[in-house]
Amino acid sequence: MEIKQEKQNSYISLAPIGDLDANSSLEMDECIQDWxxxxxxxxxxxxxELKYISSAGIGVFISHLDEIRARGGKIIFSHLSASVFDVFKLLGLTEIVTIVKEGAEIAPHF
Amino acid sequence: MKQEIQVKCSKGNLALIRDFVNRWLDEQEVKGVLANQIVLAIDEACSNCMIHHHNCDGRSKIEVGLNYEGETIYVEIKDSGKAFPIDQYKPQAINDIIRKRNKGGMGIYLINQIMDEIEIEQQNDHFIYKFAKHLG
Incomplete structure (x- = not known):
């Protein structure tokens, strides 16, 4: 799995391409850990460009969330497909993490 | 129509299983979010088998069977060894998972959320996870 990475003024933008599953989640985990x-x-x-996410993929973000919040930081999700959004919803995460609607600006959230 | 796939227990083969299930669901005209939920439940069960039962040993194999009868999708996942009792799983609260900084603990919860029926058939040298999803 490829991850497009871009450093913006106030945040790091990460765009996974393809499937984020038990096989590829380690790459995303290492990427977040490095930053x-x-x-x-x-x-x-x-x-x-995220086609599919499993619990292992979501687990990567969840496992860093507490540390990120402790540092005063945030994780914001955007452009989630209906299927990917549904997995967040099944886990009750839509009330816990910020998912930005399509077309909304990202920078004001940080 | 009933179809089966057998794959080696390598995490790289999870994509093969998902492609197989997606193609089969498409043939049954099951699409979109519902199709993704069924693929997800199967992916979670298979990754659980590969990682926890076989330590991703590529010499071991699991088998996934699919059938569609009377508005119900039937899934069978056949594996060697002793089954994890996924039907008796007590889910952790998502906030506890976040607080403990865990990466796992959500897969079996998702299977239970998505599937309408979950059974485990334990035989001598193997077990079968049996899932049903009612579409009607």
Missing amino acids: LEKGESNFHIDGQ
Whole structure:
């Protein structure tokens, strides 16, 4: 799985391409961990090219959420397909994490 | 129409299983979010088998069977060894998972959320997870 990474003024934008499952989740985990070690605490996960997510994929974001919040940071999700959004909903995460509607600006959320 | 696939227990093969299930669901005209939910439940069960039962040992195999009868999708996942009692799983609250910084603990919850019926048939040297999803 490829992850497009872009450093913006106030956040890091990460765009996974393809499927985020038990096989590929380690790459995303290492990617977030690397940015955390560089001192970054604000993340935008762009789901435009994310075709599929399993609990292992969601687990990567969830496992870093407590640390990110403790640092005063945030994870914002955007452009989630109906199927990917549904997995967040099944897990009750739509009330816990911020999912931005399509077309909305990201920067004001940080 | 009944169809089956057998794959080696390598996490890289989860995509093969998802493609197989997606193609079969498309043939049954089950699409969109509902199709993704069925694929997800099967993916979660298979990854659980591969990781926890077989430690991703590529010499072991699991088998996934699909059938559609009378507005119900039937799934059978056949694996060797002893079954994890996924039908008796007590879910953790999502806030506890976040607080403990866990990566796992959500897959079996998702299977229970998505599937209408979950049974485990334990035989001598293997077990079968049997799921049913009513579409009517």
